Amino acid sequence: MFASKDELIAAYVDRAYEGYRERFGTSLDRGGDDPLQRMLALFDEQNLMLQPDVCRGCPFLMVLTEFPDEPPAGG
Numbered sequence: 001m002f003a004s005k006d007e008l009i010a011a012y013v014d015r016a017y018e019g020y021r022e023r024f025g026t027s028l029d030r031g032g033d034d035p036l037q038r039m040l041a042l043f044d045e046q047n048l049m050l051q052p053d054v055c056r057g058c059p060f061l062m063v064l065t066e067f068p069d070e071p072p073a074g075g
Contacts (some may be wrong), residue, residue: 009066016059023049 002008027045031038049055056062 005066009063011061013063 013066023045024042027041028038032039
């Protein structure tokens with residue numbers, strides 16, 4: 001399905017990004033037109049996402065572990 005590990009990781013990041021975008025977009029909509037309620041809805045969603053039975057860590061930070069640090073060029 002994927003030609004390389006990099007393609008698999010890129011697909012994972014894309015999927016995670018779309019999931020976050022959808023969840024936060026929905027929570028903003030729940031807040032209506034009131035800016036305070038929209039912000040509170042974002043915090044409520046974040047709190048739900050960080051529950052131990054839901055959260056396995058930040059997918060974007062986890063991806064960074066797949067790429068070892070590269071030494072600086074010329075160094």
